[in-house]
Amino acid sequence: MVSPIAHMPARFRATRRTGAMPLAIRIVVALALPLVAALTVAGTYLGLEIIVGAAWVAFAMVGVLLANPVMGIVVMVSLYLLSAYPTLLQSLGFLTVQNLLGVGFVVSLAVYVLNTRDLSFLKVPQVAVFAVIGLLFLAATTHAPDAFPLLRPSRGKVFMLDKTADLAHDFVTRLAFLLFFLVFVRTRRDIRAAFLAYMLALYGAVPSALVNWLQGNLVLGFRAAASFGAGGNANKLSMICLMEMACWWFWALSNRGRSRRLVAAGAIAACLPVLLATGSRSGLLGAVVLGVLIQTGPRAFRVPARYVGMGVAASVLLVTTVIPAADWARMTHLMPTKAEDRGAASSNLMREDTILAGLHMIKDHPWLGVGLGNFREVSRQVYNDAFYRPPHNSYLWAASEGGVFVLGLYLLLLWITWRDLQVVTRLAHRDLEVGYIAAAIRIVYLLFCFFALFADLWQSPFTYILIGQIVAMRRYVERLPEPAGAAVRSARRSRYALAAPA
Template identity: 30%
Template sequence: MMRWLMLGMLLVMPFEKNPYLKISDNFMGVIPDFTVIKCLGLLGLILVCWQILTGQVRLGLLESAPGRTYITFLLLTAFAAMMTGAAMRGITRFMSLALFLPIMLVGLRNLVDFRRLLFLLLGVLILCLPYAYRQYLRYGGRLGVGLYEANYFALALILLIPLAFIIARQQDRLWLRYAWFGGVIAMLVSVVMTGSRGGFIGGLICLLALSIRMAQQRVFVPILALAGLLVSVIVFPTVLGERLVASGIGSSGVEVADAHGVSASNEAHTDLFYAGIRMIQDKPMFGVGLGRFKDESLNYYPTLVKARIAHNTYLHIGAESGLIALGCFVLFLILVLQSLNRSAQYALALHEPRIYEWVIGLQCGLCGWFVSAFFVSAQYEKFFWAVIFMTIVLERLLTDAYWDRVESAPSPMNPGPGAWPTWNPA
């Protein structure tokens, strides 16, 4: 039952903003924008609690350093919200995201379950692209309109592009390899069509990291390829290229910048940055209150044309919840990368090269997302948290598998030091 709930949550995740999937404006006055995915999350939480109380499963939420840090971050955020008198809406948004973690801890029993969920997450994102193109042709503008917000859609794509590429090259059957590579190309084209500058920069970072890991000594080859990609995006007539050129507005870029709203966007980003800094300077401990950045932005920077969110994940968290919560969030991201590093070592010790390569893809995708988060307020994005929680569960699954094999092996195995593993396609 738990596995089917997870599958259902992932299937509707890209379409959550569809009005047909909205159940009510709120649930019992506690959960705002009550949608199908939140309903499934509540059902999953009830099942998790039942299985724990009846002794069927162990949750193990505090067994890993990332899990403990995430719980600490949630508590710090909730405490800061209480100290500032923030509305319940901001708190429940984070708490509703937290439902993913216990559901995955209970639902993913082994590496086979993890593989199914990983492939489903990628498949859902790739298969929703035709619908995204249809909405793009219907509404115009940038890809993502009518399905998702363009910038958030770009972040979801760059988060999973390295993993999709690795899975494509792992396929033994030729038609499957072509199909997966076709999906990778569609994802890359979609990032360009979103016109997201922050998403594109993060995409370059994750692709560069992946290329360097794979190329080893031939580093100049992927660098030249990515440079060629950047030049082609700028030279050919794309919304992203025009927005990138207009970002450094010169004598020939003013009209283009005005046409795509780049001038207003650049000015708003700069003003919002200073507004966020002033919020942190004014209330460094607990922030201005969870969910209040948009309302407070005009008070801290009156020259803003209208109230906006921060367009910077780290600045947004620091301004709303304080520097302590921000530091805990950054520590959590670092521990997630370290967790993936340990997972890679266990995968090598278990002689699981495919899982090792998946870990490499997750690392590169997350690195690109961390960079893009400087340009977008994406702390509530479900694709990001789904991947984060899957990495936490993966370490536990690999650790259990490793020690099970150690107990049955004639001599103990050593997973090796915790250094960042080198690419080993063999």
């Protein structure tokens, strides 16, 4: 008897064998069903309905992720950017959507490895660099009690200053998320879904800030801020506005549809007043960086002069009518005196003290730093900094908490990722849709590196999402065949190799 599979094309037969669930996993699933049923009965009898519900949710998530793991990636990206970690029970904080998704991803990853015997995701250079960074942070944290034997946990105005446990947990879980991203985001559809999740989830901070502004909920009485996520900080909100402007611009260019252009125009227009209302000096500098990056890029991606003029006119109109005067004064005075702007002058003073404290830490502990999460404690107890603020500078944070080797590794990580992004833009003519996503991510990535000078971003989800997106795009475009006649065009446009928008 001849098997029907024997008549299938070899490529399809291989796909069928790869996609099949291993016998061991099928046995585990078969045993898990009656086990969960038994635990349901026992849990209900003991009054642990919440635990039972969480178990069923986790079991359902595993099934969904086995069928379509990219859905889980999209959810995790959205929750990371929204900083939303809803728990099923406040006293059981570990029952978060992220943790339940993590359980599902671990099972899905096990199925993937058993099916394909593919561990290439562990050989990605960025993963190796992160692993070494983690080991150095472990050494720095282990060494910290010897370097500071009298250091004790203390409380700031609201929270405990020691963030070692929190940052260590974030580092491990986000590195695991990066591994899941690299394994399961492979196709154009996956890349598009991850990019849209990033763009739309991050954009949620803009309407939130507008609502707060209309309701009069402003920081210090004049600075706009969102109610959730990174947008709760005015400086980071300005970064989000600039990133969103870039994303919506390239999203509009990727399709000639009038409705798409109108939606993008509305989204960008909403970002402009929020950006101005943040009163962020780094936001104003970032706007200059954004303009230079777009207008010096490929001609097909540049903003037409009439749109630039409309944007400038709209900005002038907003500043003279609805933007609080204190916002514009703060944005345009980089080094104000106390007489000109007491709040901005005080902010500058605190930043200067923080930078000096960080430089002292680097000078005194250059090799291992002061330990992960110890910056504020050491600043307060050892260097007697009256403000003991966070570094607000990713480069300073890495060097002070992990040492110069950690700083060097983060710079290496950024450089490797930039090289990957250059490969994507060079090969973007193989898939123009991914090419436009790459063009947007290029702007976002460079803005991320710029704002890292003014905010603690390297330990945030932004780092892992951007790296995962860039590595996934490179692997995708490298697998695609070279289209006919593309070699000459790519040589002429070596910077991006993208055709003008249709």
